[in-house]
Structures are given as C-alpha cells and as structure tokens.
Amino acid sequence: MYDLKQFKEKFDPVLNQYLNEELNKFNSNTTDPLIKEFSSHAKDLLMAAGKRVRPYIAYIMYCAAGGKEEEKKALEFFVSLEIFHMFCLVHDDIMDKANLRHGVKTEHEFVTEKLQQGGRVGNIKHVGVSQGILVGDLLFAWASKFFTDCRNFEIGNINTAKDIFYKMVDEVILGQMIDIDLTSRVDPDLQLINEKTRLKTSRYSFVRPMQIGASLADPDNGFADFCEDFGTKVGVAFQTQDDYLDIMGDYKLLHKNILGDVCDHQPTFFTNYVFTHGSDAEKDYLNQVFGKEMNDEQRSKVKKIFIGSCAIAEGQKLIAENYNQAKTLLGKADLGKEYKQKLSELISLVENRQS
Amino acid sequence: MYDLKQFKEKFDPVLNQYLNEELNKFNSNTTDPLIKEFSSHAKDLLMAAGKRVRPYIAYIMYCAAGGKEEEKKALEFFVSLEIFHMFCLVHDDIMDKANLRHGVKTEHEFVTEKLQQGGRVGNIKHVGVSQGILVGDLLFAWASKFFTDCRNFEIGNINTAKDIFYKMVDEVILGQMIDIDLTSRVDPDLQLINEKTRLKTSRYSFVRPMQIGASLADPDNGFADFCEDFGTKVGVAFQTQDDYLDIMGDYKLLHKNILGDVCDHQPTFFTNYVFTHGSDAEKDYLNQVFGKEMNDEQRSKVKKIFIGSCAIAEGQKLIAENYNQAKTLLGKADLGKEYKQKLSELISLVENRQS
Numbered sequence: 001m002y003d004l005k006q007f008k009e010k011f012d013p014v015l016n017q018y019l020n021e022e023l024n025k026f027n028s029n030t031t032d033p034l035i036k037e038f039s040s041h042a043k044d045l046l047m048a049a050g051k052r053v054r055p056y057i058a059y060i061m062y063c064a065a066g067g068k069e070e071e072k073k074a075l076e077f078f079v080s081l082e083i084f085h086m087f088c089l090v091h092d093d094i095m096d097k098a099n100l101r102h103g104v105k106t107e108h109e110f111v112t113e114k115l116q117q118g119g120r121v122g123n124i125k126h127v128g129v130s131q132g133i134l135v136g137d138l139l140f141a142w143a144s145k146f147f148t149d150c151r152n153f154e155i156g157n158i159n160t161a162k163d164i165f166y167k168m169v170d171e172v173i174l175g176q177m178i179d180i181d182l183t184s185r186v187d188p189d190l191q192l193i194n195e196k197t198r199l200k201t202s203r204y205s206f207v208r209p210m211q212i213g214a215s216l217a218d219p220d221n222g223f224a225d226f227c228e229d230f231g232t233k234v235g236v237a238f239q240t241q242d243d244y245l246d247i248m249g250d251y252k253l254l255h256k257n258i259l260g261d262v263c264d265h266q267p268t269f270f271t272n273y274v275f276t277h278g279s280d281a282e283k284d285y286l287n288q289v290f291g292k293e294m295n296d297e298q299r300s301k302v303k304k305i306f307i308g309s310c311a312i313a314e315g316q317k318l319i320a321e322n323y324n325q326a327k328t329l330l331g332k333a334d335l336g337k338e339y340k341q342k343l344s345e346l347i348s349l350v351e352n353r354q355s
Numbered sequence: 356m357y358d359l360k361q362f363k364e365k366f367d368p369v370l371n372q373y374l375n376e377e378l379n380k381f382n383s384n385t386t387d388p389l390i391k392e393f394s395s396h397a398k399d400l401l402m403a404a405g406k407r408v409r410p411y412i413a414y415i416m417y418c419a420a421g422g423k424e425e426e427k428k429a430l431e432f433f434v435s436l437e438i439f440h441m442f443c444l445v446h447d448d449i450m451d452k453a454n455l456r457h458g459v460k461t462e463h464e465f466v467t468e469k470l471q472q473g474g475r476v477g478n479i480k481h482v483g484v485s486q487g488i489l490v491g492d493l494l495f496a497w498a499s500k501f502f503t504d505c506r507n508f509e510i511g512n513i514n515t516a517k518d519i520f521y522k523m524v525d526e527v528i529l530g531q532m533i534d535i536d537l538t539s540r541v542d543p544d545l546q547l548i549n550e551k552t553r554l555k556t557s558r559y560s561f562v563r564p565m566q567i568g569a570s571l572a573d574p575d576n577g578f579a580d581f582c583e584d585f586g587t588k589v590g591v592a593f594q595t596q597d598d599y600l601d602i603m604g605d606y607k608l609l610h611k612n613i614l615g616d617v618c619d620h621q622p623t624f625f626t627n628y629v630f631t632h633g634s635d636a637e638k639d640y641l642n643q644v645f646g647k648e649m650n651d652e653q654r655s656k657v658k659k660i661f662i663g664s665c666a667i668a669e670g671q672k673l674i675a676e677n678y679n680q681a682k683t684l685l686g687k688a689d690l691g692k693e694y695k696q697k698l699s700e701l702i703s704l705v706e707n708r709q710s
Contacts, residue, residue: 026525030550035532091492095485120539122620122646130450130535133488137446138528140492144499145521148514155510159503166500170381173493177390180485184475195385265477291477 001063001338003345007056012047014075015082019043022142034114041110042135046086049102054081054205057346058213061227064339067217073152077216080146080165081209087139088172094132095180096264108132153216160219161212168208175200179266188267190276202235223335230329230343237322238350243268244315245355247306253355259299265291269318273311282309323351356418356693358700362411367402369430370437374398377497389469396465397490401441404457409436409560412701413568416582419694422572428507432571435501435520436564442494443527449487450535451619463487508571515574516567523563530555534621538646543622545631557590578690585684585698592677593705598623599670600710602661608710614654620646624673628666637664678706 002010023043027036055078062074092098093106100106105113112128120127147162178196182188210227246261247270261268274286282305289298306312330343357365378398382391410433417429447453448461455461460468467483475482502517533551537543565582601616602625616623629641637660644653661667685698 026529029526029529029554030533032533032536032547032550035529035536038532091488094488095481097481115539119541121541122539124539126450126452127535127539131532133446133449134528134532134535137492137495138525140495141521141524141528145517145524147503148517148521151514159506162500162503166496166503169496169500170493171384173489173496174381174384174390177393177486177489178385178387180482180489181387181390184470184477184479184482186474186476192385192387195387199384 001060001342002056003342004051004053004056004349007059008052010071011052011055011075011078011082014072015079016043016047018076018079018142018146019046019083026138037114038107038111038131038135039138041105041107042086042090042139045090045101045104045107046082048104050082050085052082053346053350054085054209055079057206057343058209058216060339060342060346061210061213061223062217064335065214065217065221065223067213069152074216076152077146077150077161078213080143080150081212083139083146084143084165084169087136087143088176090132090136090139092176094129094136095176106132107135111135156219157216160215164208164211164215168204168212171199171208172204175204182267183265185267188272190269190272193267193269193272197236197239198232201239202232205238206231206235226329226333226335230326230333233322233326233329234347234350237319237326240269240315240319240322241351241353243270244312244319245353247303248312249355257299259294259302262286262290262302263293270306270311270315273314274305274309277311278305278309323347356415356697357411358697359406359408359411359704362414363407365426366407366410366430366433366437369427370434371398371402373431373434373497373501374401374438381493392469393462393466393486393490394493396460396462397441397445397494400445400456400459400462401437403459405437405440407437408701408705409440409564410434412561412698413564413571415694415697415701416565416568416578417572419690420569420572420576420578422568424507429571431507432501432505432516433568435498435505436567438494438501439498439520439524442491442498443531445487445491445494447531449484449491450531461487462490466490511574512571515570519563519566519570523559523567526554526563527559530559537622538620540622543627545624545627548622548624548627552591552594553587556594557587560593561586561590581684581688581690585681585688588677588681588684589702589705592674592681595624595670595674595677596706596708598625599667599674600708602658603667604710612654614649614657617641617645617657618648625661625666625670628669629660629664632666633660633664678702 020043023040026039030036058078058081059074067074089101090107093101094108098106099109108128108131111131112125115124115127147158147165150158175196178192179200182192182196207227210231211224214221214223214227243261246268247259249258251258260266262271271286271290274282278286286302286305289302294302326347327344330340330347333340375398378395381394385391410430413433413436414429422429444456445462448456449463453461454464463483463486466486467480470479470482502513502520505513530551533547534555537547537551562582565586566579569576569578569582598616601613601623604613606613617626626641626645629637633641641657641660644657649657681702682699685695685702688695
C-alpha cells in the first residue's frame with residue numbers, strides 16, 4: 001500500500017500517457033499551431049504539480065474494499081478524478097481572475113499572453129477567457145469520456161462508480177455557485193457558508209472520491225456511510241484550516257498575501273464569527289475593508305481583530321474537534337489495518353500542513 | 356415516421372421531464388432561492404424554442420438502422436444531444452456577449468440582471484458570467500450523466516453511441532476554439548474557416564448525431580460513411596447559407612441586424628472571397644469596417660461589395676452544389692424509402708429557410 005508520495009510516482013506517468021493520447025487525437029483535427037499550444041497547456045498545468053489527494057483516497061478505499069484488478073487498471077480509472085479536478089480549477093481561475101496556478105500560468109492567462117505577442121486584433125483578454133472556458137470544457141469532456149474508454153471493470157462496478165461521480169459533479173458545481181454567490185452578498189449567513197463547505201470540500205474532495213474507489217472494487221462495499229461521516233469531518237476541518245491559514249499562515253510558505261479571503265469579499269467561518277460575535281468596532285472595521293485591497297497596517301489590524309474577537313480560537317477548536325472526530329470514526333471503522341494506517345497518515349499530513 | 360414538427364411535440368415533454376428531475380435533485384442540495392432560479396433558467400432556455408434538429412436526425416437514423424426499442428426510450432436517449440447543445444449555447448453566449456437567445460435572456464445576462472436588482476456588491480457582471488459558466492458546466496454534466504442513467508439499450512450499442520458522442524464533443528469544442536481564434540486574427544485563411552465549418556457545423560450538427568442514432572440501433576449499421584458524406588455536404592451548405600443570410604437576409608425575419616459577422620470580425624467564405632478576389636478598393640473598404648459597428652450607409656456599401664465582387668454569386672453556387680450533392684448521395688443511399696423522404700424534407704426545410 002503506497003503512501004501519498006509513492007502513489008503520485010506511480011500515478012503521474014499513467015495520467016501523462018492518457019493526456020498525451022487525448023491531446024494527439026484532439027490536435028490532429030486542426031492545422032492551427034497556436035490552438036495546439038492552448039490545449040497542450042492543460043497538460044502542463046496538470047503535470048506541473050498537484051498532490052493527487054483525490055485519486056489517492058479513492059485508491060485507498062478501492063484496495064480497502066477488496067479491489068483485485070491489476071494495479072495499473074485501477075490507477076487508470078482514477079485519472080478521471082484528476083482531470084476533472086483540473087477542469088474545475090481552469091474554470092475557477094477564470095472566476096477568480098487568477099494569473100498563476102502551481103507557479104504555471106493559468107489557462108486563460110497563457111492564451112492571453114500568447115496572443116498579446118502580436119498580430120492580433122480585438123479584445124484579447126476576452127479571447128483568452130473564452131479559450132480558457134473551452135479548454136476547461138475539454139478537460140471535463142475527457143474526464144467524462146474516460147468512463148467510456150475504461151472497460152477494465154465489471155459494468156455494474158463502473159456504473160455504480162459513475163453514479164457517484166456524477167453526484168459529485170453536481171455537488172461541486174453547486175458548491176462553486178454558492179461560493180461565487182457569497183462573494184457578492186452583503187449579508188452572507190453561516191448556513192450558506194456551511195453548505196459551500198459541505199459540497200465543495202467535504203463531498204467533492206473526500207466523501208465522493210472515497211465512495212467511488214470503494215464502489216469500483218465492490219458496488220455493495222458497505223463503506224458508504226463511513227466515507228460520508230469520515231469525509232465530512234475531514235472536509236470541515238480541512239476547509240476551516242484553509243481559511244485559518246489565509247489569516248494566520250506564513251505568506252512565504254503560502255506564496256500569496258495573507259487575508260486574501262477578506263480582500264476578495266469571501267465569507268468564511270472566521271469573517272462570519274467576527275460579524276456575529278465581534279464588538280461593534282470590530283464589525284465596523286472588518287466591514288470597511290471587506291472586499292478591498294489592504295495595506296500592511298490594515299492587514300495587521302484585521303489580523304488582530306480575528307484574534308481579539310476569539311474567531312481564531314473558536315476556529316482552531318472547530319478544526320481540532322473535526323479532525324479528532326474523524327480519527328475516532330477511523331478507529332472504529334471496519335477497515336483493514338493498513339488502510340486505516342494510510343488514512344491516518346493522510347489526516348496527519350493535511351492537519352500539519354503550513355500552506 | 357414523424358416529421359420535424361411532430362417529433363418536437365413528442366420529444367419536448369420527455370426533455371421537460373428529464374430536466375425537472377435533474378433540477379429537483381440539484382436544487383434540493385441548497386437553501387439559496389436565487390441559485391435555484393439560476394439553475395432553473397437553463398430549463399427555460401431549453402424549453403423556450405429550438406427546432407430539435409439534432410435529436411431528430413439521430414432519431415431518423417435510429418429508425419433507419421432498424422431501431423426496435425419502444426419509441427419513448429429512443430426519444431429519452433436523444434435528450435442528451437439537446438441538453439449538450441444548450442450547454443454549448445450557454446458558453447457561446449458568454450463568448451459572444453449575447454443578451455438574448457430565442458427571445459429569452461441568456462444565462463449570464465439573467466443572473467446579472469437578477470443581482471442588479473439590489474443588495475449585492477462587487478463586480479456583478481463578472482458574477483453573472485461566472486454563474487453562466489457554471490450553469491453551462493451543469494448542462495454538460497447532465498448530458499454526460501445521461502448515458503449512465505440510460506440503461507434501456509444493449510451496453511454495446513450505448514458504448515458505440517457514446518464513443519461517437521465524445522468524438523463529437525471534442526470536435527465542437529475544437530471548432531469553437533478555431534471560431535474564437537479566427538475573430539482575433541489579422542489574416543484569417545480559408546483553411547481555418549473550412550476546418551471550423553467541418554467541425555462546428557458538419558460534424559456537430561449533422562454527421563455525429565446521425566451516426567449516434569444509427570449506432571444506438573445497431574453498432575454495425577453500415578451507415579457511418581453515408582452519414583459522414585451526406586452530413587458534410589449538408590453542413591457546408593447550411594453554414595455557407597447562414598453566412599449568406601447574415602449579408603442578404605431580411606433583418607426583420609432574422610431578428611438581428613444584417614452583417615453581424617463583419618461587425619464581429621468573424622471571417623466567413625464571403626469575407627474571405629472579398630479579401631482574396633476583390634479589387635483593392637473593395638478589400639480596403641471591408642478591412643476598414645471589419646470588426647466595427649457600422650451605420651446604414653456603411654452597411655449598404657459593404658453589402659454592395661459582397662455582391663459586386665461576386666462573393667454572393669460564388670457563395671450561392673457553393674450552397675446549391677453542396678445541397679445537390681447531398682441530395683444525390685441520399686438518392687443513392689441504401690436507406691428505406693420513408694427515411695429518405697424525411698431526410699429529403701429536412702434538406703428542403705433548411706434550404707428554404709429565410710432566417
């Protein structure tokens with residue numbers, strides 16, 4: 001049973017090969033060299049980085065549920081999860097107006113910069129966004145098509161895994177719709193923030209990949225509830241920790257300025273805590289800077305508000321509680337020892353991350 | 356065997372029911388009433404209009420290839436094509452910055468206007484576009500998921516139909532990438548214009564739907580080449596006619612200003628003809644207004660250039676040739692009489708359209 005790093009070493013060549021095959025087919029239908037570069041950049045984005053957490057937990061649960069097919073076939077199957085994930089990121093980056101992803105130019109930015117090199121007319125930024133939307137669509141197409149190509153497993157197993165895959169797709173799209181909606185709301189409430197976390201983090205990053213892996217091995221695996229409960233706890237802890245690091249993290253490790261959520265008018269557990277439990281002065285100040293770029297002095301003041309209002313302490317409590325509950329659930333689960341061990345290592349890894 | 360109008364009457368309730376089921380599942384995962392409106396607007400767009408040409412020709416070929424399953428199951432299958440088509444349109448409308456589609460607000464415009472009614476902060480137009488991207492993604496998800504839900508046919512038939520479906524998806528995405536690329540090129544060439552027509556019109560609107568229908572009935576149907584040859588001819592004629600109507604059509608019937616392609620810097624057979632065969636004065640004038648809004652006098656002058664340079668006459672010849680070749684292919688095809696009759700009626704319908 002691989003750890004996450006070993007898994008990535010096995011998984012990446014399989015992912016790379018699949019992308020090469022799809023790109024060759026796709027690019028053979030045009031003579032336009034630039035469009036071939038645009039589509040190929042999606043592969044550069046996928047191969048540049050990414051921890052492969054989603055395929056990895058799918059793989060752990062596949063093994064835990066008694067998956068017996070040869071390893072490469074199982075790894076091939078989980079390629080769909082990673083390509084789907086990059087589809088989400090390519091479209092997210094357009095919505096977030098992000099320029100970099102894992103140190104590589106985002107898709108729409110890559111296209112825009114290429115076209116800005118000359119010989120083009122019109123609204124180049126809009127063309128860049130349009131091509132970014134289309135390359136995202138292409139990745140979604142490949143993730144979906146994947147199930148069609150993959151005939152290595154019993155049809156009942158593939159169908160059950162696919163049913164869960166498409167539940168996950170609806171959930172992450174809805175989660176992102178709520179996320180976008182929250183950024184423009186004057187009065188974001190905790191219920192919507194929690195819905196977003198449940199859909200976009202718990203279900204998408206943990207529950208569904210685990211269930212997909214288990215179902216591929218055995219449609220009647222009996223782990224659905226464990227995946228739901230365990231994945232939900234890990235997801236809430238993970239998302240809250242993400243939001244915590246955005247306030248308290250080291251900007252050098254994060255490769256970005258802290259307090260991005262406040263600047264982006266992105267409500268989180270922490271902003272919500274200040275808005276509902278803070279003093280009037282704390283609320284007023286956070287409200288003044290919410291959705292605006294800040295200077296160092298303002299950042300420092302906002303950070304103090306998050307600490308002084310006890311938002312940070314309460315958030316840390318929530319993170320610890322959820323990770324602990326996840327560990328308790330794992331301890332009780334009817335899983336083989338080595339799979340428990342790997343899931344436990346994974347929790348430690350995410351729990352101790354600094355970025 | 357239904358004609359197109361009768362088909363739509365049978366098909367639309369099936370489409371409507373499928374959309375209702377998906378929307379109910381999707382919307383049950385959030386308490387946000389506005390997001391429910393955003394997702395539901397996709398159904399309004401789908402049900403407002405649309406001739407259902409793609410599912411109809413798939414249905415003709417399904418019957419021609421001996422499809423024997425009960426009718427409703429076949430209609431259900433082709434729902435995926437129509438939902439996929441609306442996914443393309445929702446994303447296209449973002450790229451084209453279009454406000455209306457079949458007289459209904461486009462998805463991103465609908466969201467933007469809803470949010471502009473008050474109580475929101477930030478860049479509302481960008482939020483509208485972001486939600487539009489996501490609702491498009493959702494439609495693509497439903498079109499893809501459809502194959503998973505649909506277990507009414509032999510798995511071999513579904514798999515063959517799906518293989519062709521995903522070829523079509525890659526083709527239409529590539530066609531749209533070329534389309535977008537062409538709008539920003541200083542020197543668009545005929546080869547790229549032809550690649551776009553082949554992928555985005557011939558393959559997407561005719562060849563692949565026909566092959567999907569035939570394969571669903573019988574994976575070894577023997578009609579693949581006929582679909583390819585016939586669909587290619589009809590597609591070239593259809594696209595060239597579309598571009599012709601944009602110059603010579605009646606703006607009252609078109610519900611839009613003529614010469615939209617010229618204003619949008621969209622190269623066509625006709626613009627290419629002027630740029631390669633026109634006099635220097637004709638080339639210069641077209642170049643001056645290419646990609647710009649025009650007043651009536653300018654429009655009138657550009658129209659005269661298209662006529663005077665023989666672009667219109669040559670385009671009409673191309674349209675007639677391709678429709679005639681399609682009719683000849685149809686005459687020779689080894690298809691049952693009533694299916695030939697319906698395909699022939701369909702050609703007449705598109706050939707005689709005024710908008």
